[in-house]
Amino acid sequence: MRKVTFKEYFSILFGGLWQGILWVLGLFGYKDENPFGKVVKRIFASCVTVLMLLFTGCVLFAFAKQVVYNEFIRPHTNNRVWEEKYISNHIVFQEMYYSDKNRVFDKNEQKVLLEDVDWVVVSDDKDSLAVYARNGKRGYINRFTGKVAIPEIYTRAWIFSEGLAAVEKDGELLFIDHSGKVVIDKDFQVYFHDPKYAFKNGYCMIKNPVDGKMGLIDRAGNWVLNAEYDYLFNNEGFWQVEKDGYVGLYTSKMDLMFPVENSAIFVDDSIIEVRYTNHTAKRYDYNGNVVVDFVIDEVYNMQYETTELRNDMEPSDSEFVDNKIYGIANCQQYMVRGGTYNNSDYYGLLNRDGKTVTPPIYTSIKAIGKDLYLCQPDGVIVNDKGKIVH
Structure with a gap:
């Protein structure tokens, strides 16, 4: 041919x-x-x-x-590195130029330890094992040596916390130890929306896979709070829960401290402040003892318009300031904040001795006389003794 x-x-x-x-x-x-x-x-x-x-x-x-x-x-x-993230003192995760795959690298030995890695995440408590992703699967490496401790056999995996890590395998949510042994297998399932699993003070939050309601399990996988809460988080060692718009608080040992019937709870600086649904608030110490029996956030003097007029004003001033004379009302107005962004502030009356004349049940108060006050939302008129006169 x-x-x-x-x-x-x-x-x-x-x-x-x-x-x-x-x-x-x-x-x-x-x-x-x-x-x-x-x-x-x-x-x-x-x-x-x-x-x-x-x-x-x-x-x-x-x-x-x-x-x-x-x-x-x-x-x-071309073997340039775009960015390095330290996993430990000399083990780094390197993101490479011109590549979708990255690597784990030993800077002391100048040696590549693991190729084609998508990402690596280190535990918040600096656990010895870090979770990594490769080829669509998840596994764990020892962050001090860079060696694979648990191969990438999981669909999804989360960081180790308090010695345990959550993993998803064959559609099940499991918890493993550092050897990869399954220690919690209770037929849990991963909630599809923003799942997060980490133990805190001996407990881990689990969501109902159907409705996303939250609950807590212990290290044996037993329910200590059933998955029935709309919101749940650890607040300065306490477990704060919310259900149907009401808030409650459990101690670190899961003892009920405040039932789920309050409008808001704040924990800060050794003080627990509880906002009740009747618009009052109290402060407690961490043992549940009352520190402040009646919380007031702000106090204002109130002025009322008299029938007298000022006659010492220049003609030019009247364009900007009225010539009415105002008096100071007998009572002061105090405010108790609603506690959350969707709760309104409420107001009540205090006398000059600092004693409450009315509870904080009004959305606004306006002085219409020395001893008379227009209170909303009902538009009632109250005197300085707290009695409704009209």
Whole structure:
């Protein structure tokens, strides 16, 4: 079989192309004998040839750049690191330039320990094992040596906390120890929306996979709070829960401290402040003893408009300030904050001795006389003894 030379190949190629052009142009009535037709055919053939050469060049350039260079040349000539995240003193997670896959690297030994790693996350409590992802699976590495401690066999995995880690395998939520042994297998399932699993003071929050309601399990996997709460979190060692808009508090030993019947609870600086649904508030110490029996957030003096007018004003001042005379009411207005962004503030009356005249049951109070006050939302008028007079 005779070999075809390079010149013969292109002669046949362009000959075939020329015959194709003649056939197409023949459909429009051009004849070889017509000089004008011959010129048009040659111009057309030249343009098509140039376009084909350009197209072929673009294809070859794209192939060389995306396949040949990226796959065969760049990995051997470009080994730069884009960003490093320390896993321990000398073990780092490196994100590489021009690569979707990254690596775990030993800076002391200048040695790659684990290739093609997507990400690595270290526990908040600096556990010895860090979770990593590779090839769509999750596993754990020893962050001090960089060696794989538990291979990537899990669909999803979370950081170790208090010696245990949550993993998902075959659709089940399990908890394992540092050896990879399953220590909690209670038919739990992962809640699809923003799942987070970590032990805190001996307990871990679990969500109902159907409705997302929250509960707590202990280290044996037993329920200590059933998954029935809308919100649940650890607050300075206490467990705060919310259900149907009401808030309660459990101690670190899961003893009920305040039932789920309050509008808000704040824990800070050795003080627990409870906002009740009757708009009052009290402060307690961490043992549940009352520290402040009646919390008031702010106190205001109130002015009322008298029937007298000022006569010492310049004419120009009256454009900006009225000439009415105001008096100071007998009672002060105090405010108790609602506690949360969707709860309104409420107001009550104090006498000059600091004693409460009315509870904080009004949305606003306005002095309309020395001893009379218009209180909303009902629009009642109260005197300085707290009695409704109209």
